[in-house]
Amino acid sequence: MKMPFIDLKAQYTILEPQIKARIEAVLFHGQFIMGPEIAELEKALADFSGAKYAVACSSGTDALILPLLAYNIGPGDAVFTTPFTFYATAEVIALLGATPVFVDVDQHTMNICSKALEKAVFAVKKNDPDIYPVPQTKEPLTPKGIIAVDIFGLPADYHPIMELARRHDLFVIEDAAQSFGSSCHGKKTGNHGHVAATSFFPAKPLGGYGDGGAMFTNDETLANTLRSLLFHGKGDNQYENIRIGINGRLDTLQAAVLLPKLEIFPKEKAAREQVAKWYTARLKKIKGMDFQSIPSGYTSAWAQYSITHEKRNTIQKHLTEADIPSAIYYPRPLHVQPVFSHLGYKDGDMPVSHSLSQKIISLPMHPYLKEKQVEEICNIIVTATK
Numbered sequence: 001m002k003m004p005f006i007d008l009k010a011q012y013t014i015l016e017p018q019i020k021a022r023i024e025a026v027l028f029h030g031q032f033i034m035g036p037e038i039a040e041l042e043k044a045l046a047d048f049s050g051a052k053y054a055v056a057c058s059s060g061t062d063a064l065i066l067p068l069l070a071y072n073i074g075p076g077d078a079v080f081t082t083p084f085t086f087y088a089t090a091e092v093i094a095l096l097g098a099t100p101v102f103v104d105v106d107q108h109t110m111n112i113c114s115k116a117l118e119k120a121v122f123a124v125k126k127n128d129p130d131i132y133p134v135p136q137t138k139e140p141l142t143p144k145g146i147i148a149v150d151i152f153g154l155p156a157d158y159h160p161i162m163e164l165a166r167r168h169d170l171f172v173i174e175d176a177a178q179s180f181g182s183s184c185h186g187k188k189t190g191n192h193g194h195v196a197a198t199s200f201f202p203a204k205p206l207g208g209y210g211d212g213g214a215m216f217t218n219d220e221t222l223a224n225t226l227r228s229l230l231f232h233g234k235g236d237n238q239y240e241n242i243r244i245g246i247n248g249r250l251d252t253l254q255a256a257v258l259l260p261k262l263e264i265f266p267k268e269k270a271a272r273e274q275v276a277k278w279y280t281a282r283l284k285k286i287k288g289m290d291f292q293s294i295p296s297g298y299t300s301a302w303a304q305y306s307i308t309h310e311k312r313n314t315i316q317k318h319l320t321e322a323d324i325p326s327a328i329y330y331p332r333p334l335h336v337q338p339v340f341s342h343l344g345y346k347d348g349d350m351p352v353s354h355s356l357s358q359k360i361i362s363l364p365m366h367p368y369l370k371e372k373q374v375e376e377i378c379n380i381i382v383t384a385t386k
């Protein structure tokens with residue numbers, strides 16, 4: 001049997017009775033929209049994360065759009081983010097008519113580089129590309145906020161990012177689509193920025209059986225605005241319309257599926273950590289091999305286990321021949337995607353992201369991977385890099 005990249009079947013085997021009972025309960029009570037499982041999940045998510053408010057919504061993408069709507073982002077606004085991420089992170093900025101300003105990542109953490117971020121903010125404020133590459137726009141841009149991404153599950157460098165955001169009066173959204181359950185100096189994902197967005201896409205660390213997402217914040221006013229925005233800008237009741245919003249609700253059925261999955265999540269997270277250790281112990285001996293480094297005081301949710309090597313393509317070829325799945329996240333950084341060509345960025349503007357895109361490869365990662373399977377994968381990589 002082919003080894004899966006992410007083994008959702010193994011998880012279902014463990015949770016089958018609980019998940020079936022939960023789904024059946026929804027089928028019987030019939031409240032498919034905003035049923036009681038939504039509030040139950042939100043409470044469980046808030047308890048787990050330590051954030052005061054968890055607000056469930058329809059996807060990780062909507063969990064990014066809704067805070068941008070709350071902050072009234074639009075044309076002429078600059079939102080800083082990384083080009084080494086899934087497209088949605090920057091897509092949502094452009095969708096609202098604002099301009100994504102790309103900031104290169106740190107080579108070791110693969111997350112946004114806080115030093116480069118400060119330069120980029122000054123470059124936009126002074127409209128001076130000699131300070132840092134800025135997008136070409138007809139009018140100068142106004143810096144409004146930052147979307148920091150916790151790539152592969154590792155939280156970004158929030159301490160300096162929040163400090164910088166305070167000095168420049170910017171909001172910080174944590175794109176925690178990949179990092180649910182990770183932590184930084186004892187604080188869990190959802191508490192680092194002003195608001196965090198996570199995704200329950202099936203392949204994410206906490207995945208449902210369809211699309212879903214959640215936002216986390218400690219700001220009550222913001223939480224209330226988000227709740228209104230995801231329900232067509234409702235006021236005190238759904239027939240009072242006080243702002244322009246979207247249909248961004250989570251389905252009750254997805255909440256029902258996520259509740260039992262959240263219960264075993266801590267155990268699964270520990271298992272992922274163990275898998276990462278098995279990989280690193282074997283792969284670190286390989287010449288030229290590099291890893292996403294987890295700074296001390298940080299834990300990763302291990303959404304992906306990613307390595308970099310000059311012989312990335314050879315490694316992938318050998319793995320494919322052995323019927324072992326792998327993935328390239330991300331083969332082309334966002335600043336040079338066709339959709340953003342009007343911004344005038346060049347490959348060399350973000351050298352670290354460019355170089356990572358050439359060398360990165362993600363290996364199978366899920367809580368049910370066995371040490372023997374990790375060993376098999378590592379042996380293939382050893383041969384491929386000889």
Ligand SMILES: *Cc1c(COP(=O)(O)O)cnc(C)c1O
Nearest residue numbers: 059060061086088089177199201
């Ligand atoms: C998956 C992902 C998203 C989007 O989440 P969806 O639930 O698929 O909409 C956003 N940002 C990052 C970094 C992601 O990995």
